[in-house]
Amino acid sequence: MLSELGHLPMDFLLLAAAVTLASFGFIAGRLRAEQFSFSGDIHPNSRPNAHGYFVLMWSLVPVVLIGLGYVLFGEGASRAILRSELPEGFSILTPGELTTYLDTVARAARMPDFLSGERVFDTVTERYGEIRGTVNMVTLLAACALSVAGMFVARRCLSPGFRARQHVESGIEWFLFLCAAVAIATTVGIVASLVFESLRFFSEVPVWDFVLGTRWNAQTNAEFGALPLFFGTFMISFFAMMIAAPVGLYAAIYLSEYASSQVRAIIKPVLEVLAGIPTVVYGFFALLVIAPAVRSVALWINQMLIAWGLADGAVLAAQPTSALAAGIVMGIMVIPFVSSLSDDVIRAVPQSLRDGAYAMGATKSEAVRQVIVPAALPGIIAALLLAVSRAIGETMIVVMAAGQRAQISTDPTSDLTTITVQIVALLTGESEFDSPKTLSAFALGLVLFIVTLLFNLVAINVVKRFREKYE
Amino acid sequence: MSDPSTSPMANAPFANERVLKRLRRRRAADRRFKWYGRMAIGFALAALTLLLGSIATQAVSAATYHVVTFDLSFDKNTFGDVQPDSPPPVDRVYGLVRDDLLAEFPETASSPALRHDLLGLVTRLAVLPVAKDLVRKPAEIGTKRRVELPLSDDLDLFLKGAAARHLTVPVGRVKAEEIAGNVTLTSEATFARLIAAASLENMQPPEMPGTGSILMTAGRSTIRLDSLAPSRVTGTLLTGTAQDFRTYPARARLIPAPESERTVSDLQIAWLLALKADGRVLRVPHWSLLTHTDSTQPELAGALAAIIGSLLTLLVTASLAIPVGILASIYLEEFAPRNRITGLIEVNINNLAAVPSIVFGLLGAAVFLGAFGLPRSAPVVGGLVLALLILPVVIIASRAALKAVPQSIRDAALAIGASRMQTVFHHVMPLAAPGMLTGAILGMARALGETAPLLLIGMVAFVAEVPRGPTDEATALPVLIYSWATQAERAWEPMTGAVILILLAFLIAMNGVVVFLRRKFERRW
Amino acid sequence: MDGTLGNSAAETGVLPDAPNASVRMSCRNINVFYGEKQAIFDVSLQIADRSVTALIGPSGCGKSTFLRCLNRMNDTIEGCRVEGEIMMEGKDINSPAIDPVLLRSRVGMVFQKPNPFPKSIYENIAYGPRIHGLAQGREDMDEIVEKSLRRAGLWEEVKDRLNLAGTSLSGGQQQRLCIARAIAVRPEVILMDEPCSALDPIATARIEELIDDLRKRYCIIIVTHSMQQAARVSQRTAFFHLGSLVEVGDTDQIFTSPRDRRTEDYITGRFG
Secondary structure (H helix, E strand, O other): OHHHHOOOOHHHHHHHHHHHHHHHHHHHHHHHHHHHHHHOOOOOOOOHHHHHHHHHHHHHHHHHHHHHHHHHHHHHHHHHHHHHHOOHHHHHOOHHHHHHHHHHHHHHHHOOOOOOOOHHHHHHHHHHHHHHHHHHHHHHHHHHHHHHHHHHHHHHHOOOOOOHHHHHHHHHHHHHHHHHHHHHHHHHHHHHHHHHHHHHHHOOOOHHHHHHOOOEEHHHOOEEOOHHHHHHHHHHHHHHHHHHHHHHHHHHHHHHHHOOHHHHHHHHHHHHHHHHOOHHHHHHHHHHHHHHHHHHHHHHHHHHHHHOOOOOOOOOOOOOOOHHHHHHHHHHHHHHHHHHHHHHHHHHOOHHHHHHHHHOOOOHHHHHHHHHHHHHHHHHHHHHHHHHHHHHHOOHHHHHHOOOOOOOOOOOOOOOOOHHHHHHHHHOOOOOOOOHHHHHHHHHHHHHHHHHHHHHHHHHHHHHHHHHHHO | OOOHHHOHHHHOOOOOHHHHHHHHHHHHHHHHHHHHHHHHHHHHHHHHHHHHHHHHHHHHHHHEEEEEEEEEEOOHHHHOOOOOOOOOOHHHHHHHHHHHHHHHOHHHHHOHHHHHHHHOOOOHHHHHHHHHHHHHOHHHOOOEEEEEEEOOHHHHHHHHOOOOOOEEEEEEOOEEEEEOOEEEEEOOOOOHHHHHHHHHOOOOOOOOOOOOEEEEEEOOEEEEEEEEEOOEEEEEEEEOOOHHHHHOOEEEEEEOOOHHHOOOOHHHHHHHHHHHHOOOEEEEEOOHHHHOOOOOOHHHOOOHHHHHHHHHHHHHHHHHHHHHHHHHHHHHHHHOOOOHHHHHHHHHHHHHOOOOHHHHHHHHHHHHHHHOOOOOOOHHHHHHHHHHHHHHHHHHHHHHHHHHOOHHHHHHHHHOOOOHHHHHHHHHHHHHHHHHHHHHHHHHHHHHHOOHHHHHOOOOOOOOOOOOOOOOOOOOHHHHHHHHHOOOOOOHHHHHHHHHHHHHHHHHHHHHHHHHHHHHHOOOO | OHHHOOOOOOOOOEEOOEEEEEEEEEEEEEEEEEOOEEEEEEEEEEEEOOOEEEEEOOOOOOHHHHHHHOOOHHHHOOOEEEEEEEEEOOEEOOOOOOOHHHHHHHEEEEOOOOOOOOOEHHHHHHHHHHHHOOOOOHHHHHHHHHHHHHHOOOHHHHOOOOOOEHHHOOHHHHHHHHHHHHHHOOOOEEEEEOOOOOOOHHHHHHHHHHHHHHOOOOEEEEEOOOHHHHHHHOOEEEEEEOOEEEEEEEHHHHHHOOOOHHHHHHHOOOOO
């Protein structure tokens, strides 16, 4: 009987309960308030609907809270109960295996009339179904009971002089605040999960070995020296900025100082298309076009060097995927990040400075190089910082086009790996975070987060200062 | 002018040679600088063109594909037991296909290796839709039906000219004699043109290891050339009869790549050309790209599961990020007291917008999968993570929209006794709605293109079933692009290009809506 | 005095109403358009050397636009078109043969709001001489900077802090810095577009003194809103109204016995 309840469509039931109870609450409140209006002797503070909403609020909040708790913790709680009841024999399973086993059990329990024929498994599944049924039942009953209780308490508060609208509005304001707080919660969640898992990692691998070690073999849980990863990230970001900084800056200068407004109206959105293209598409482009091109050029250079007697063997590694290929494509991707913000800040430089320079007899390029760009410099630096931060954190291009080999090599045509590539490689297909291998991904994530955070904060502050100066 | 000697300008009308020389140099620098700007713009535009062009080229190649038609008769003896709930009889249907091919090319009967090569034309799983149809409509049992089965990807690429590059030279009518599989062709019209073409490609029959093949086809028969002289060629019969060379005009195909370096063999090409001569190979629109789910065979794979997965994910994202984002922006813009907490939230949102997306993936993996135990690979988790990811985008855009509503509207509403809440929801929000919607759509477009966070929460699994709900295993379009792009087989490249085009089509549609909204509701206060 | 003027005898005339002054720039039939809209209508004006010419008139009458024609600053505004002939030393400054860069090095300009570059005081002054190659070396440049600052009456106030940012000075000082900056290029003409409108009375008085001093060396054209200022600093005054030049003459004559009714109304404060 109980295991039958395990199959209840809980999402639907909770939603239905919420809607029904809320409507009841609204009607109850409104009816009560209409009695005041009809009695007529006192002018009620709020309109009947406001009273209705007040009661609705109090009957809805408990259901929503319990529903949220159920969605987040229902499954976990059921499993925890089941784990505590499992016989001794299961202790030979590693935590990872146990989770996989429980996953299978949960999936089996979801199917009606499931029988595998294996006695232990079927018993566990049956028991799991019962536990789920109990949890479901308790949840539903608690939700309904609390909701009805809320409804009664709220209804009792109502009176002609009751400031229902104000209460409802402050309730809404709290709700709005909670929505805004989601952003904070996200940051807290990010920091907490990264720090927590990283601490677990650093309890097994010393921090300095991680930061300064030069050998990385995480897949085999062997070596965790992340320096080659930092190096790869730095090299590829460097190549990217070698392209994005000059192209983005000159494009911004051309658009803001030279281009007529018609040309600008066409070119600017086209440049922003570059920012709207998903990075996985850039990755494909790198794999399809740029990486082979880089490789052929590298092979040609090798041949030429040998032909001219300048080298005995291959000088460049000329790998099928290379740091340079990833860097070039990433550079193309971040061009609009540089050009767009630089264009904004250059245009924010007051016209009077331009007039001043031109009135001195400066040519356009002299005015730009010696007056306008220096005046916009903080904003331009911020744009470059944001672009670097983007390049460091970019994942798909490097995953597809940079390679997997953790090495420190200054040859741009060799394959380097980056922080993000390793995070993806370590966590794809993993569900349990209990080995140093998976935990190291969080340590890498922490490094990534801190570095990009620093870049972002500096950039955001610089831009803010700049805006205050000229606006 | 107190000291004219040090004042060249004062003495110089507009024709002082020294000044003009300097000016010319400055003007040259000015032009150079302008050209740097033009080159930068040109570089960016060229990169964009190359990017889109290379993808479009790939996609165009995948827009059509080749199918082989088969007339299959599902007789009652073999298929009598098929019921509406029985598993699809894939092997039995494929048996019909196999029999048909073997009957068509009896020369393969002797050798299992040849049979294997022949069956490589159409893979076993290609008949799955036909078998499923049969289960759904048992009434078809006992009838004859013409089916179109996709040609194996390598041969498809060969016909499209994308693999095993080859060129065709028309030869015309020739005289043919056959002795035990060796065919001699003679012609008054010389084979000089063919010889010229072959020497251009550095090809010489008789075949030496490491050189390509020259195939001569007439009707449904093909020989591989062994010798080539201006008026006489000899070759080995691959399929068909010498008779065909007497009746049909011949064409030669020069394939420079040696057979060992190709994915298609000479024999397979010969069989394919024979089927083509029978009119059984058709080039048709590649609709299965939209109607099939993922497969290990490129010619059978489609993006349907990924499209549905993406839509389900976006549904979850939209239902969370849009209301929360808009309500949060209303709080921050209209209600929040200016204190340290709201200042913190502000900095926090600006910074969150610039946090790398993969960090959100780590958050999803650790919190949603690890701590809360939500299902892996499910759109609901993907949607949650993407919702957090685009929340700052939505909030920043909505706040800008609210800021654009003039204070006078708020004052007017407050002055007639509306509460702050009523002012905001009755007056300010409707005016800001188009801007908020724009921000929401842009956020959704960003979510649609995100890949990295989805990889970390396991949405990269091979999914052969269309997900039916947000808790089923699923994948998403960008993740499918990633998986296909990193496959080794060449045939995946055009397929990936085509899926990218589907993804870009969705993005363009979303941005189109944004442009439309901006045009329609643009308001100047 | 005459010897330093341009070489074209035809243009080296004297003003019809002021026989003692020689002509520095002469404008004939100037029309200015912003896109479709015409801002200046057929203005002809001759500007005397080594004196101050004031352009007065109500807001939007085109006096600033006219001023900006004289060193082709209107070129920097998209959609602005100038017709007519502005002769300087026998050349039409609007002709394609004249590089505006060269022109502006000889016709300097000071703007309404002080606009020092975000650089040090020294660099602000040195910028012009540097781009035009007027200094032979470091010492030469030091000398130019000092001389310019002295002529602008700013040297004593800033000589100890030449490396401070130009923007750190007070408004009046900034404006004198801008004047010094213009002088440093050794122009013959200095255009001033309401140079005192952003300054307090004391700073204004100092600038006016400076203008009076500079008149001995330069041809100065000043746009001003304040009739008192025009009366105080200028020798000649031109009155603009609705884009047309209504009347031009000796300042004393314009302010005491205007010939045109509109000039009289404006001067007596009936409109504007």
